[in-house]
Amino acid sequence: MERIVIENCAVATVDAQDTEYASGHVVVAGNRIESVGPGAAPEGLERVVRRVDGTGHLVTPGLVNTHHHFYQWLTRGLAQQSALFDWLVALYPTWSRIDERMVHAAARASLAMMVRGGVTTAMDHHYVFPKGAGDLLGAEIRAAREMGVRFSPTRGSMDRGESAGGLPPDFAVETTEAALIATEEAIDTYHDPGFDSMLRIGVAPCSPFSVSTELLREAAELARRKGVRLHTHGSETVEEERFCKELFGMGPTDYLASTGWLGEDVWMAHCIHMGDADIEAFARTGTGVAHCPSSNARIAAGTAPVPALLAAGVPVGLGVDGTASNETGELHTELRNALLVHRLAGGADALSVRQALRLGTYGGARVLGRAAETGSLEAGKLADLVLWKVDGLGHSSIADPVAALVLGAAAPVTLSLVDGRAVVEDGRLVTVDEEVVAREAGEEARRLARIVAGG
Numbered sequence: 001m002e003r004i005v006i007e008n009c010a011v012a013t014v015d016a017q018d019t020e021y022a023s024g025h026v027v028v029a030g031n032r033i034e035s036v037g038p039g040a041a042p043e044g045l046e047r048v049v050r051r052v053d054g055t056g057h058l059v060t061p062g063l064v065n066t067h068h069h070f071y072q073w074l075t076r077g078l079a080q081q082s083a084l085f086d087w088l089v090a091l092y093p094t095w096s097r098i099d100e101r102m103v104h105a106a107a108r109a110s111l112a113m114m115v116r117g118g119v120t121t122a123m124d125h126h127y128v129f130p131k132g133a134g135d136l137l138g139a140e141i142r143a144a145r146e147m148g149v150r151f152s153p154t155r156g157s158m159d160r161g162e163s164a165g166g167l168p169p170d171f172a173v174e175t176t177e178a179a180l181i182a183t184e185e186a187i188d189t190y191h192d193p194g195f196d197s198m199l200r201i202g203v204a205p206c207s208p209f210s211v212s213t214e215l216l217r218e219a220a221e222l223a224r225r226k227g228v229r230l231h232t233h234g235s236e237t238v239e240e241e242r243f244c245k246e247l248f249g250m251g252p253t254d255y256l257a258s259t260g261w262l263g264e265d266v267w268m269a270h271c272i273h274m275g276d277a278d279i280e281a282f283a284r285t286g287t288g289v290a291h292c293p294s295s296n297a298r299i300a301a302g303t304a305p306v307p308a309l310l311a312a313g314v315p316v317g318l319g320v321d322g323t324a325s326n327e328t329g330e331l332h333t334e335l336r337n338a339l340l341v342h343r344l345a346g347g348a349d350a351l352s353v354r355q356a357l358r359l360g361t362y363g364g365a366r367v368l369g370r371a372a373e374t375g376s377l378e379a380g381k382l383a384d385l386v387l388w389k390v391d392g393l394g395h396s397s398i399a400d401p402v403a404a405l406v407l408g409a410a411a412p413v414t415l416s417l418v419d420g421r422a423v424v425e426d427g428r429l430v431t432v433d434e435e436v437v438a439r440e441a442g443e444e445a446r447r448l449a450r451i452v453a454g455g
Contacts (some may be wrong), residue, residue, distance in 0.1 A: 001030035002049045005041045006387060009054025010401040013377040014061050014362045018354060018404070026059055028383040031196060031420035036377045055392030057414060058401040060357065061376050062120025062384035063331045064364025067231075067269040067290035067319025070124045070140055071098050071107035074445040078316070084237045084299045088167055091324060094284040094452050096172040100134025102444045107143035108432065109441035113329035115149050116429055117410065120384035120418045121365070121374060122149050123290075124317075125231060125269070127156025127206040129174060129182070137186055148196075148423045148431040150384065154204035154231045155186040159215050165247065167209045176215045179205075180222060185291045187226045195373055196382065198419065200228070206251055209243050213259055231290075234268035237301050241273055246420065251279040264289045264354065266379035268369045270295075270307070270318060272302040279305065279312050288315035288367035291359065294328065295321030303345045304337070308323045310355070317364030335360050335406045343379050344443065353406040377386050383420035386413055 006026035012018075013036055025036040025041040030121055035042065072095075087353040098106075103126075111122055137155055144151035157179035160166030166173070174182070183203055191201040203223035205211040216232075223230045233251045235241070248255045253274065258263060262281060267288030274282075282289065291304050309316050318338060323329040335356045342350040365375025374384045390401050394409035405411050416424035421429055 002027040002032070002047050003045055003270075004050045004052070004417070005045065005048055006052040006054050006059060006415075007041050009057040009059050009106070009387065009388075011036065011300055011377065012058060012357060012402050014358055015376045015378050018358075026377060027383060028385075028417065028420050031383050033377060033381050033383050033385070035379055041044050054387055054388065058388045058390050058391060058405055058411075059377070060386055060388065060405070061361040061365075061374065062376060062386050062416065063114075063118045063360045064121040064368065065114055065119050065123050065320055065331050066267065066288075066317035066364045066367045067292055067321055068110065068122065068124045069322030069324075070107040070110040071095065071103050071126060071136075072322030072324035073109045073329065074102055075324045075447050078324060082299065083388050084301055085167065085239050087299050087325070091375065092168050092172050094448065095128045096169065097448060097451050098130060098133060098136070098191065100136055100139045102448055103136045103442040104139035104143055105440045107140040108437045109147055110147065110436060111143055111147045112432060112437045114331055115147055115416065115423055116331045116413065116427070116434070117200050117330045118388070118416060119331050120150060120386070120387040120416060120423075121152065121153070121370065123152045123368060125154050127158055127204065127210075128172060129157075132171070141190060144199070146432055148418055148421060150198045150374070150418055152202060154202035155183040156204040156206050157183065157215060157219070157382060158206045158210040160210050160212050161401050164212070166211075171208070176212060176218070179215060181216055181218065184226070185223060191228060193227065196419070200368075202229040202231050204231040207236075207240070208255060209240060213248075216256070216259040216261060217424045219299060220355060223265070226295060229265075230266045232256070232261065232268055234271055235273045235278065236270040238273055244274060246278065246440055253281055257281060265369065267317075269317070269321070270301065270304065272296060272303055272304045273453065279308055279314065281316045282309065283312040286315065287294075288317065290319040290367060291316055291338065292319040292321040292326070293334055293341045295319075295325040297318070297337075297341065298325045302435055303341055306342055306359075307346055307350045314360055315363065315366040317367035318360045330410070331360060332410055339406060353400075353403045356406045357402055374390075383417050384416050384427070387415040388412070389414050428455055
């Protein structure tokens with residue numbers, strides 16, 4: 001196998017022992033990490049096609065995004081001072097007009113922004129499927145393949161419209177049967193369960209206030225029959241808590257548990273308004289959490305109890321969330337934002353820089369069910385890694401390279417590998433043309449706005 005050798009860099013493996021080397025190496029053979037260690041790479045390696053001098057750099061596992069809505073790239077900057085329910089009501093009518101071309105452009109832009117900033121495994125939760133809009137999930141998958149990123153999309157769904165007591169307008173939802181059929185078709189068409197998989201599909205009804213109890217139960221049964229993971233939103237706002245108690249007589253965690261939605265194959269986005277009993281239920285069942293600090297702040301949803309979740313052993317990763325509620329669209333900035341948010345809420349020792357890095361790497365891989373394959377730099381794992389430049393103006397005076405990455409300005413990416421192949425070189429995407437991606441996304445955003453304005 002052809003080898004890539006990276007040496008003379010600081011190394012943060014994010015393995016179980018948080019092993020680090022002040023100056024070390026990583027050897028990639030094919031699409032796997034062959035060796036990681038201190039000092040120079042072993043001598044006598046054959047078929048070395050590239051040597052990278054990592055002086056002034058930190059190498060880490062690639063970042064793993066655990067929650068996103070790519071289509072929202074086309075509606076950034078709207079409903080700027082709205083809390084979640086008002087924000088959704090304001091934007092659902094626009095989102096219900098998206099089509100395949102729009103989603104492809106939005107997915108390319110969303111992925112480009114993340115990948116350029118160190119994401120090697122992306123996730124998306126797409127749940128809006130207007131009639132006649134085309135193959136929206138396929139458009140996202142095509143975009144991820146073009147980008148060269150590892151992808152874990154989920155086939156979302158909504159079947160509870162306003163007339164049934166839900167939040168989305170009736171024209172923005174599917175029937176229960178149609179949603180389940182389309183979800184199973186997506187799994188059968190795209191899902192690859194292999195160790196080296198670049199594409200895994202999940203099952204993802206949107207939220208307790210936009211789907212029926214029947215859809216939640218049958219979606220969970222479908223996912224387990226097919227051996228795929230389950231994802232939804234949970235405990236995001238106090239309004240959701242009130243909604244669940246009024247309709248179901250219990251809070252979101254108990255309600256989701258009653259429909260089969262707790263377990264090691266489940267992860268939920270946000271999980272902000274959780275008490276001790278909720279945290280214990282997640283810990284007992286191994287249910288994961290996608291923590292989205294910037295989005296939570298943008299829509300004033302609250303601060304998730306991440307330190308308590310981690311202390312209880314709950315799997316927690318980081319999420320960008322949709323860019324209509326986190327306009328930066330970047331995950332590496334979430335490392336810093338997570339740390340700052342939780343120190344504001346819980347004190348200076350609430351979260352450390354290394355805990356923040358773990359949330360964005362191994363924690364995310366664990367949440368997506370891929371911790372055996374990625375999320376840390378260890379021999380035998382997939383070669384998904386990032387070489388961050390930490391000797392420039394924004395970082396050179398910070399002695400601790402992990403602190404430089406987490407607390408400092410957004411660090412430039414000198415090299416990012418996914419499956420052993422370069423996707424970023426010297427801060428630029430190498431698989432797509434950034435200017436073309438930006439132009440097409442802008443054009444589709446304006447087309448969507450014209451369609452909505454025209455009725």
